Amino acid sequence: MSQASVIKDEQGRPFIVVRDQGAKKRQHGTDAIKSHITAARTVANIVKTSLGPRGLDKILISPDGDITVTNDGATILSQMEISNHVAKLLVELSRSQDDEIGDGTTGVVVLAGALLEQAAELIDKGIHPIKIADGYDQACDIAVAELDKIADTIDFTKTERQSLLKVAKTSLGSKIVSKALDQFANIAVDAIMSVADLDRKDVDFDLIKVDGKVGGSLEDSMLIQGVIVDKDFSHPQMPSEVRDAKIAILTCAFEPPKPKTKHKLDITTVEEFKKLQNYEREKFIEMIDHIKNTGANLAICQWGFDDEANHLLLQNKLPAVRWVGGPEIELIAIATNGRIVPRFEDLTAAKLGTAGIVRELSFGTTREKC
Secondary structure, eight states, X not given: OTTEEEEEOTTOOEEEEEGGGGGSOOOOHHHHHHHHHHHHHHHHHHHHTTOSTTOOOEEEEOTTOOEEEEOOHHHHHHTSOOOOHHHHHHHHHHHHHHHHTSSOHHHHHHHHHHHHHHHHHHHHTTOOHHHHXXXXXXXXXXXXXXXXXXOOOOOOOSSOOHHHHHHHHHHHTTSGGGGGHHHHHHHHHHHHHHHEETTTTEEOGGGOOOOOOSSSOGGGOOOOSSOOBSOOOSSTTSOSEEEEEEEEEEOXXXXXXXXXXXOOOOOOSHHHHHHHHHHHHHHHHHHHHHHHHTTOSEEEESSOOOHHHHHXXXXXXXXXXXXXXXXXXXXXXXXXXXXXXXXXXXXXXXXXXXXXXXXXXXETTEEEEO
């Protein structure tokens, strides 16, 4: 506290006064502007070497020791610790470009850095920053008008998609997947065309999930026309493949109903325990019969069930998957055209989802159900 002192106000509340605070100089006017431009140009120069097909990859090491190798501008900037507020704007610029377009994250930052570099020279010539900003706005309007003039409209369909493949290859050419360029370009186009609404010119990217697994190689990557769930069938002896699946999608607990009171049941003898066990067993069998009577041959449950219920499911030849996450449940319902059932008694044949095949697959060194 040698550089500060503690004093109290009229109400006796303490506060700290830093002695050398008055000696610090604040930047004003042109000096402040140039300081911000320098910080922004520094950020742009960092990612500049990653631009283009000959761009270099960068090795990023997080505070936790995680290593990332990438030349993607948004990824590089998102992991940088930046304190300057104007430099942070470039990070937000890159993130917005990534969210809206998905490509060009490095280019927009490099372009912004080049514009700021030219702006610094204009400021040195005595031109006011507002004049420079107005000039950039006018130049932007002229550039956009020229791009609209020289742009070509490329028609495509779900069968004629060579132009889309060229676009995908251009975007992927500078990424680490470029050594399997044709394969990944086809995967990207197939994924987009599977969920695209060409009439509305809209793509719901929430229906596309990119999931990475440990092991294997890039060439092992594939497009699954369905939903991947990081779960196994609930019992190892259940079949690993169900064809023409009719799926009961449950978000309710797969267990006997509990009394809606605060009373508790005391078990004091073996006979009473066996009665309770038989009661639970009968309820489980009723629930399984109810599922099978709807025509379902697969149950997917958001919650778990105990070993007794799991064994009864196996005995009754009803495969099941438990502890499936909420987002996956929604995707399964969308993909199978099924209805999510929040209450067990509401399950009917009309609410079942349908799928051509449900099976376990090996990806890398892990196993998946899809």
